[in-house]
Amino acid sequence: MSLYIGIDVGGTTIKGIVLDVGGKLCLEDSIVTGAGEEIAVNAVTLINRMRNAVKGEYAGVGIGCAGAIDSENGSVVFAGNLKLKNFPLAKIISEKTGLPAKITNDANAAALGEARFGAGKEYTDSVLVTLGTGVGGGIVIGGKLFEGNKSVGAELGHMVIEFGGNKCSCGRRGCFEAYSSATALIKRTKWAMEEDPGSEMWNTYTSETVSGKTAFEYAETDIAASEVVDWYIKYLACGLINIANVIRPQVIMLGGGVSGQRERLTAPLQAIIDRETFASHFAPVKITTATLGSSAGAYGAAALLMD
Amino acid sequence: MSLYIGIDVGGTTIKGIVLDVGGKLCLEDSIVTGAGEEIAVNAVTLINRMRNAVKGEYAGVGIGCAGAIDSENGSVVFAGNLKLKNFPLAKIISEKTGLPAKITNDANAAALGEARFGAGKEYTDSVLVTLGTGVGGGIVIGGKLFEGNKSVGAELGHMVIEFGGNKCSCGRRGCFEAYSSATALIKRTKWAMEEDPGSEMWNTYTSETVSGKTAFEYAETDIAASEVVDWYIKYLACGLINIANVIRPQVIMLGGGVSGQRERLTAPLQAIIDRETFASHFAPVKITTATLGSSAGAYGAAALLMD
Numbered sequence: 001m002s003l004y005i006g007i008d009v010g011g012t013t014i015k016g017i018v019l020d021v022g023g024k025l026c027l028e029d030s031i032v033t034g035a036g037e038e039i040a041v042n043a044v045t046l047i048n049r050m051r052n053a054v055k056g057e058y059a060g061v062g063i064g065c066a067g068a069i070d071s072e073n074g075s076v077v078f079a080g081n082l083k084l085k086n087f088p089l090a091k092i093i094s095e096k097t098g099l100p101a102k103i104t105n106d107a108n109a110a111a112l113g114e115a116r117f118g119a120g121k122e123y124t125d126s127v128l129v130t131l132g133t134g135v136g137g138g139i140v141i142g143g144k145l146f147e148g149n150k151s152v153g154a155e156l157g158h159m160v161i162e163f164g165g166n167k168c169s170c171g172r173r174g175c176f177e178a179y180s181s182a183t184a185l186i187k188r189t190k191w192a193m194e195e196d197p198g199s200e201m202w203n204t205y206t207s208e209t210v211s212g213k214t215a216f217e218y219a220e221t222d223i224a225a226s227e228v229v230d231w232y233i234k235y236l237a238c239g240l241i242n243i244a245n246v247i248r249p250q251v252i253m254l255g256g257g258v259s260g261q262r263e264r265l266t267a268p269l270q271a272i273i274d275r276e277t278f279a280s281h282f283a284p285v286k287i288t289t290a291t292l293g294s295s296a297g298a299y300g301a302a303a304l305l306m307d
Numbered sequence: 308m309s310l311y312i313g314i315d316v317g318g319t320t321i322k323g324i325v326l327d328v329g330g331k332l333c334l335e336d337s338i339v340t341g342a343g344e345e346i347a348v349n350a351v352t353l354i355n356r357m358r359n360a361v362k363g364e365y366a367g368v369g370i371g372c373a374g375a376i377d378s379e380n381g382s383v384v385f386a387g388n389l390k391l392k393n394f395p396l397a398k399i400i401s402e403k404t405g406l407p408a409k410i411t412n413d414a415n416a417a418a419l420g421e422a423r424f425g426a427g428k429e430y431t432d433s434v435l436v437t438l439g440t441g442v443g444g445g446i447v448i449g450g451k452l453f454e455g456n457k458s459v460g461a462e463l464g465h466m467v468i469e470f471g472g473n474k475c476s477c478g479r480r481g482c483f484e485a486y487s488s489a490t491a492l493i494k495r496t497k498w499a500m501e502e503d504p505g506s507e508m509w510n511t512y513t514s515e516t517v518s519g520k521t522a523f524e525y526a527e528t529d530i531a532a533s534e535v536v537d538w539y540i541k542y543l544a545c546g547l548i549n550i551a552n553v554i555r556p557q558v559i560m561l562g563g564g565v566s567g568q569r570e571r572l573t574a575p576l577q578a579i580i581d582r583e584t585f586a587s588h589f590a591p592v593k594i595t596t597a598t599l600g601s602s603a604g605a606y607g608a609a610a611l612l613m614d
Binding site: 068077125141146147148149150152153154155156158159160161162163164165170172174235238241242243245246247248249250276278279282283 | 375384432448453454455456457459460461462463465466467468469470472477479481542545548549550552553554555556557583585586589590
């Protein structure tokens with residue numbers, strides 16, 4: 001029976017998994033990422049270690065990698081943190097392991113992982129939106145990744161939802177990410193605390209210790225906190241409705257740190273989306289939270305070969 | 308050699324064309340649309356007339372139709388102007404003509420027409436954005452229509468680009484359509500004329516006779532007109548960059564009345580898109596104008612059968 005390897009190349013760690021053809025997890029392992037060409041060496045070490053641990057016939061290696069990835073050519077176009085530029089990572093891994101290899105970016109890999117094995121497994125069309133330091137995600141249509149020309153599409157975080165609005169990490173203004181990332185939520189929470197010296201949030205937090213959880217924690221008892229949560233959900237809903245109107249997946253899965261709020265996030269979002277999305281009675285869009293956590297990327301990487 | 312019929316069911320007229328397998332136009336014809344069930348009768352009359360005029364082996368009939376269309380089930384879910392609701396138009400046409408029939412909405416049909424036979428024919432991934440009474444359009448990926456679940460996706464005009472902004476015809480605020488339709492352009496032009504009684508636009512127009520062309524006509528000599536054009540292009544660029552970042556087609560084709568401005572629109576838009584779109588040097592998005600005009604829908608309808 002065929003086995004599949006998925007590796008997720010992150011800033012500090014390469015996570016690896018072995019799945020069987022039915023998607024059952026056979027092994028998890030990891031290795032330090034390193035930088036530059038060393039990354040390929042470390043990835044091959046991890047892959048060989050996993051093949052030794054789980055014997056069988058391997059169908060290939062899928063790779064999820066941070067940065068701008070050209071999946072068609074199998075190369076890392078640019079990944080600043082990893083010190084890679086125009087680096088044929090998939091080709092090198094394929095040569096060194098003797099296995100077919102495919103690569104996509106880490107956000108797309110996570111989307112495919114959740115789509116095939118996580119919160120999206122009952123649907124053919126799903127979108128993952130990760131609410132972390134930034135807003136990332138990926139689009140799966142008919143069970144396959146939709147990446148856009150040269151894999152540059154699905155940059156969901158850099159869809160403008162407020163023309164001329166808040167400054168985004170990308171240099172433009174008003175991007176979805178500038179409102180719906182954990183970073184934006186924390187910034188807004190700090191601002192609300194400073195605006196309101198009587199806020200109960202000050203009982204436990206200072207503007208140094210505030211996190212993406214703070215406002216949710218006090219939302220039921222403190223007006224300032226409740227306003228932050230309302231603000232956050234309002235903009236997040238706006239971005240999700242845009243995704244619904246343009247892509248119309250059957251499900252949008254929320255990942256990343258803020259998605260830990262679960263029903264406190266999904267319940268109000270679902271209500272707004274049902275009310276405001278075009279033809280939502282006819283083609284509803286379910287809002288849910290991702291289930292694979294930080295393993296989603298490795299799962300999705302393995303799924304790249306399962307076509 | 309196989310022949311293909313495409314019909315485009317609009318508010319007043321059903322346009323029909325016959326294409327050969329290479330996409331060559333063999334015949335154009337039209338008939339009054341009518342309303343309700345009568346539409347199917349008229350469509351069949353038109354189809355039979357075209358088959359009598361151009362003899363040959365017909366592979367099928369493609370239908371583009373205004374309204375909400377469920378292409379999978381071949382039915383018109385709702386089309387207010389046509390007085391149709393849950394009407395199996397494709398099935399009826401197929402039964403009455405003995406030919407296979409497929410249906411999609413008119414905006415998607417136009418996008419497919421431009422993609423296969425018009426401004427997008429050299430590309431595999433294209434998006435059509437029509438700047439008319441509203442903002443419509445469609446998405447073609449790998450040469451095929453991308454419609455979203457139950458054909459409800461690709462509602463490009465109802466992507467919010469300014470949270471809480473201008474009122475849209477859909478009832479929400481800040482939609483792309485509320486800034487980039489001809490309707491929005493005319494509204495802004497009127498506003499600018501009323502703000503500036505010295506505007507040269509008053510030389511020829513009143514607030515009753517102003518059109519989507521007025522501001523462009525005076526943009527080189529009148530500040531108020533020039534500001535309207537800048538405003539319009541700025542928001543239009545914002546919407547197109549969103550499409551580029553989410554879908555990343557190789558080309559975005561502009562159709563509808565305002566696209567008649569051609570280079571006056573595409574030149575400044577291309578400059579902004581090249582500058583502001585994520586990774587545009589690596590995966591550029593060409594901005595151009597559509598070439599098939601009001602025949603695009605019938606061409607695209609015929610192409611529905613050419614898979």
